[in-house]
Amino acid sequence: MKLRIGGLAAMIVVAWLLPYGLGSYAIHVVNIALIYALLAIGMGLAMGISGQINLAQVAFFGVGAYVVAILTTHNGYGFWAASALALLATVATGLFVGVPALRMQSHYLGIVTLGLALGFLNWITNATITGGADGISGIPLPTLPGIDLSSEYLYYYVELVVCVLGLAFGLFVVRTALGRRLRAMRDDSLAASAMGAQIPLLRMTAFVLASLYGGMAGILYAGLIRYVAPETFSIANMFILLAMVIIGGRRSLVGCVVGAIGLTLIREWLSDFSTYAQLGYGVVVVLMVVFAPTGLAGVPGLVRDAVRRRSRTSGGPRAELRPFTPYEVSPPPDDQATGPLLDIRAVTKDFRGLRALDDVSLSVLPGEIRGIVGPNGSGKTTLFNVVSGFYRATSGQVRLSGRDTTATRPYTLSLLGVARTFQNLRLFSHLTVRENILVALDRTRTHTIWRYVLWPPGVLRQERRLRTQAQELLDRFGLADFADTPPGSLPYGIQRRIEIARAMAARPRLLLLDEPAAGLNGEEVGQLAHMVRSIRDSGTTVVLIEHNMGLVMSLCEQVTVLAGGRVIAEGTPPEVVASPAVIEAYLGDSEMAQDAREAAPPLTATTPHLPSPSPSNSEEAAR
């Protein structure tokens, strides 16, 4: 830590003294590089951190620069007043460009934002107010008391301060709650919304952040060059910017800055061979994407991994999964006083011609462990998706503690106390295990991000509290050894446990587990049963979908059987297994049902599974 502070201090001193060693040409190039660095930070926040492909960054840049130019030359505003308005205009543009992101993602979003950037370019080339192709010259010099900004050396310090503050704010966002939610959204927007993140608002936030940095860069550009023309905001420059972000490393803001400054300097150095240089950038970008997708910023990590892999044989304490520490038992709620926690009333869900759920009614009392079984394709996961808000029931009603939640969004349900796991693991793959937990621990509404602008200490205080809680939770689930590893590199059984820990981090009243035992070995199934019981004892109601009949028999007080989208049986495990309808649903295979009944009381590792007529992930296909 002290090493880092020392390095940082040295960097600042070097940056502060840099102008003393540079000629007027070099300082101008550095000034341009800093402007590109700001642009790249904005681009990195939208593309790398939030996963929103944004090819309109150069338009944000242009709006910032042009608004300053127009207001100062046509309307007689002072430079700084015009800058404040320019920033507002850029953020408004950011909101406008962000709207398509609510409807589409990935390359579609790229094409739409590129189209908007082209539209902007066309407008500034044709409109009278922008001076058309001639641009606007004679932008007044920005003034600061006591500092002559016509000297590019002193202008450098203004840019440096803005850049360092911009980078610091960007890093602050990335490393605290908002940034974690943005990154969670990038990795898996569905799971993020199930953890309480309001996806549409976050997408807009990503574009607002990108436009904020673009606008600042535009203002600094207008103050430095004091002339704007359409060529500066061309699509060719957009792709240079894209190259900066990709080469530098889009997931790291520092990488974006390094890429921007590095490529600007290299471009200048190679300016006598610009035709070949442009080809060269293209080749480098392709090589980067293929061989180092995380860019230069990812190279140290790759090297570290390689070294670690080589030295693994040499030993050291091995990370291991530690035992689960049970929750404290809280007194069971009085069934008579409270109504059902989850009440599903005559829910039907149609997918065009296919009826996935047909008049399903189900009620779960507080403190219950409810099993939901049925052959594949019987609608179990669809039911979970309806309860957790991913699907809206075609007809019928879902009630949570008496409140109608049929049309409630997943993030609201999460804040109301519904947590779930997914049949196919949906962990945030580029976040560490700790960060996965932290995303779910954060119970604030997304709109509380205003604090980032108005009251950052509040954010820090919340951050410290969340981190303490995260450590407790990691210790409880025995995951402390893996806290700073990305989940993708861990064994399947551990990932399953992380999913449960993440769901529990949301402190739910109702926990939905979708096939939690799938892929676990016998010992792990035993640990799972222990864990689920403890979770129930702590006061959380559990509903689980499971094919492992042994687990269902031993764990659940009540079992609901679905087949073809209908409830065909409900009752205690022995009752259900004896039901003729259930036996018939499982292909009339009475022997199988017999096995299950025998396996019921003692839980063994070799519990027979109910037959699976089709591959087990087909149920989740329709999301």
Add this chain to the structure above:
Amino acid sequence: MTRNPAHPRLTLAITAALATALGACSAPGESGSESKSTSGPIKIAVVNAQSGQLSSLGDWEYKGAKLAVDEWNKKGGVNGRKIELKLFDDQGDPTTGTNIARKLDSQGYIAMIGTAESAVTIAMAPVLQQAEIPNITSGQSDKLVAQKSPFLFLNGPTSTTYDTTLAKYLIEDKQHKNIAMITNNGSFGKGEHDAFLKAAKDLGVTPSTDQIVTTDQKDFSSALTKIRAEKPEVIFIGSEEVEAGLIVKQARDLGITAPFAGAAPQGTPVFMDTAGKAAVEGTIVSSPYLSNDVSPAAKKFADAYQAAYKEEAEMHGAKAYDGANILLTALDTSKGATGKKLADAIRATRHDGLLGDFAYDETGVGITQTAIGVIRDGKLVAEQ
């Protein structure tokens, strides 16, 4: 492990910082211009796009300027010193232009020739003015004059001059009343549009239709159909060589027989080749440089150009050749002065060039008239 490895490094950094800070108490900046030496070769820069859409223009200009410099060097240079010409690529990008302007300053270039693109030249102008580097540009936008930089000179007439001459010829000499306009929205086209419209209105004629196309358009039938409906006597065209050629060709295909009238691009071989010989017959051109055989000086230039580059000379090369000659003459008369003295020397230079008699005023414009030519049998000839 209690020893902190960061401390020595930090202390070192702070010490170094303090030492440097003490050594340089003043604000940072470059001290003097020791690089602008008074001996050795005279460094002159040509700045033009060598890549991108305007690269052919940049190429012609460099060849024209190089030809003039080579001729001077053959005669022994200026004031006994050789002239060193270096080409810089602005990529048609204003930001790159400002980088180059700073570079010229710090590398001791005393003057600059170019660029052909007004936007880049305008972006560079404040930097060059601050660095006191005279610049002879090939742009013709009136915005260049509006910069009011005493270091910015044009090597040809402005759009206003081209189009005022043209409008006078069409309206006063030919008595045309029904004039249509078609221009593009690029820097050149917009300048032509504004200048011609103003000149025509000043003479009491409002164009019957005013069509604007884009610079990368390939099909002009909708604009041309509207023009055809107006049955104009003549059509003013403000567009670069290739696009103008396409417009004229498509106009003839649509049955428009009225002649086109325009500025310099309409007198070039590229324009004639694109449109076809029959289509361009009768095109009226306002240009300071009608053809390579308009004068003995032009013939001599064209022959030298042909000998040096194995290709036919055209107007842009001629303009750059004139500009370079003016600069070198001024250097010669001022005995290798730089900065403000050189700018004053350029302003005082009277040069009988290929484009006409140059006499600069305080606006930086040295030529205020053009000649009217008409294309006959695929050749641009002067109109009597």
